[in-house]
Amino acid sequence: MSTKESFCLAVFALLLVSAFGVKDPELKQCKHQCKVQQQFDERQREACVRRCEECSRQKQEREHGGGGHGSYGEEDQYWNRESPIERLRECVKGCETQRGQQRERCQSSCQKEYEKERERYEGNERQEEEEGEEKQQHEENPYVFKDHHFVTGPQTQHGRVRILQKFTDRSKKLFRGIENYRLAIYEADPLTFVVPNHWDAEALVFVAKGKGTASLVTKDRRESFNIKEGDILRIKAGTTAYLINRDQNERLVLANLMQPVSTPGNFEAFYGAGGENPESFYRVFSNEILEAAFNVRRDKIEKLFGQQRQGAILKVSREQIQGMSHHEEGGIWPFGGGESKGTFNIYEQHPTHANQFGQLYEVDSSHLRFLQDLDVAVTLTNISRGAMTALYYNSRATKICVVKDGAGFYEMACPHMKSLQSQNHHEGSSQREQPGSRRESSDTPRYQKISSRLKRGTVVVVPAGHPFVAVASNNQNLQLMCFVVHANDNEKHALAGKRNVINKLERGAKELAFGVPEREVDQVFRSQEEEFFFKGPRQQARDFSDM
Template sequence: MTVVSVADEREDPPKLTECLKECRSQPHYDIGMVKRCEDKCKQEHPPGKRDPREGGRSGESRDKEDPEQRLTECRLKCRQQYNEHDQQMHCQTKCEETYKRERSRNPQRRYEEQEEEREEENPYVFGRERLRYEIQSDRGYVKVLDKFHEKSKLLLGIANYSISLLVADPRTFVTPVHFDADCVCYVVEGRGTVTTLRKGERKSHGIRKGDVFITQAGSVLYLISSHRHQKLVLAKFLRSTSLTGQVSHFYVAGSENPESVYRSFSDEILEAAFNVSRDRIESLFSRQWHGAFVEASEEQIRALSRYSTEGGRWPFGESRGPFNLFEKDPIHSNRYGKLYEANSDDYRKLGWLNLRVSLANIREGSMTAPFYNSRSTKFAVVTEGSGYVEILCPHMAREGRRGSRAQRYREQEQERAGRRYQEEEEEEYQEGPHYRRVRARVSRGTVFIVPPGHPVVEVASRDQNLQMICFEICADRNERIFLAGRNNILRKLEREAKELAFDTSAREVDALFDAQKEEVFLPGPGAHRQRHGEGESEGWGGSESDDTSPSKLVAAF
């Protein structure tokens, strides 16, 4: 973690800041494209340069006075000066305290560092950089998210679930493949045709933006991206049926990337299986060098699309193909956002997986009311825009209270002095439950998990809508329970229960709970402050640094 002084940030050329902001706001699926864009910005507008006529210190002298560097030097002196480990720890604790005082002189930088540290420890949010290439070619790619439970033991219960992303260029054929997983696909953008082979039958359906379709484990699947100019982008949610919980792709065509399953068998097996010579087998399977994504002609696209049927709804509500979320009225809509949802009543196949699919579109500067799912674990993929999420987690609370390295050093000293850790645990238990607020930025390609019962708030940035496709498992009998807004569940409390719970009059409780006239989607923190004459919200990277400040929750009421 590198600390940048206020002077450094102030002296960055304004054009560099604008250029970097433009790079990060682009709807790139490939994090490498964003990195290359940022590198180009830094080459064109080098940071840290200052006109000599303006005076001031050079970048080199500033580096020497950087608090992070002084902290490193202080720790080194501690190790050199003291031989006893306890003395070294005590000395380093003093270094930490000095460093924190220096850092506190720049509230904005301190706030950003706290958020960055939390994001690194965040078990529930996966940035785009965690999507690794499974297949890559010049006409498309497949990216797969790292296994959830490898990031945290808190996610062991969803070890056999996975998220992947498929992007195919216009006029591209995606070769046949099957998975050892049930797969729920959402069409983020583009148009095409999906064909499945199962039980000796072939079924083809046209797909377009907003469509949801399911392929069962073992079904052979192939696609055509038929739009002339727009890429076909699929967000895929997979439930593994393998013993390892790892989702595998099995392609029937390909040479190296991917390798065909046929080429992996021994020659004598293939000769016997196809009843032809080895030369004829090699002649066929050695031709497919394009990989999983192949350019298709206009005639081939028309032929592959000829027998496809469009998704939609039967008169009695059941989908005869892919189900389009936008063909159904949103279950909630106001000027701050819309929520579309499909369940087993809309698309029968969702019932096979006990799954619900929803699409939330939060208007710029708005947010969801704080809520939690009673039974479902939610897997959200950001498809458009940017913003941030806050999740309350009881499992991380103890670790959060132990907090800083200085605090951990003090605890180590106490343990060495003979204080029993069990006594500390008993004291923590007597304090009652605590909750760690997990907060992280989200943007296109980010995946985040919300466990059941965990309250969450999703906030759109001021200049972009935030759109998310959500896959919710254990959907049967699940309920979204809101903690603020017109449908706040606590408004149902009896008058006496309100007075006992909040130690004040029921009238005062009602005044708070009834102040927010909207529900589900609400004005965001900045909009609330403007309405109440409190000035502009700082938003991400602002000067607010108090972790317990109520300003984010005030907007909900």
């Protein structure tokens, strides 16, 4: 265990006990944890004890001041006790003991302090990330995106929007085919309201977790409907949209594939309803224009657009939720061409492939007509613990996959990495290539294994033509939700299993390609009786050991 981990355990012991209201034992326990850590030197032990005392003092001040304890996050540690967002939560809870304007001023003061703290906090994190990325730039797997590859958009103590960096920021050569697509993750706490806004981008939305109510407004029409995990929704560019998380316990998480229509690779959210935070775009227009546009006096306009200061994601009461959630399940999906009379849920479709080792669900233009216009499909892969998918590739589609749940790893064959590394080597070398010499990239293809561990929230890009396999851990299933870009006329080609492409070759082609008799080729490629999901490496190894 590292020194940092040991210290965190000591502090966490105090926080865990304090959450249950124990008065004195938690400080004693925290100090004891500091003193028994063998990795600490004397200076570190003293610093640890001082931290315990400081945490205890802050807890007592909150209790005596009437402030409550903020709730803790889920297993992915969405709420960090030491972060500005958690301090904001504590501050706002302390305001609940006040009334009227005094309470509003208290909340506004909390929000302003949070903004200052967040700038300092993110600035420090950004500096650490940049220093680390300089060293890892040429070592990282460019096809895998982790937490530090996301930037935070609108955020309050009740939720946030995380936007993945542009794919071409990692590699212009590898991701040129998807340079005009962006991935955004929306997270909203229970009983929250996302302020109405519109985007200069087409959005394909997958409800990854939770349930809520979505409302879409265009021209003089508003459509509201209830959404749940597994639902798929298109929101056209320029459509004013707002959301409610109507669940009392579960967070609402949406995965959005954005296709900008104005500036390639970049999109923006535009807030009309709002005030100072989120800032309403109405505020930038001159008073004379607004007076004429609304046909009201300036003071009323200034009052209207000066009230909202709580951010784009707000906590709301159950009564407010009920007032905005009176919609039938299965209401007509707007802007979808009218082909579906109800909510289209991926879990309610028959799986394309299914056996004891996993299930693959696919939704394409044959299910939803608007997917034809977007040239996108949506898939959900559930791999049973210890199992794996077949090795396969897509003929023309690139998959942008988000690990929805679970853990595991993946491997992919890539012909580009060696040429990129060779190119970087030649560009960085002062030696000139001799006439007549040949670079490695001009020879027959050389493949490199691309691999990475997968955990919830990891994003993986699998380009067209690249053989790929995913394996679930032995402890839990692995769930992959994928946006399949350039899906029209795409075909999956299995490289192992009952229907793999090698089995379709004629005898002469097999013998010439592998240099062995056909029967030896078939002994390998016809031994797997399953079609798309198989036993994983360790499960297979146990079978071999019993032979």
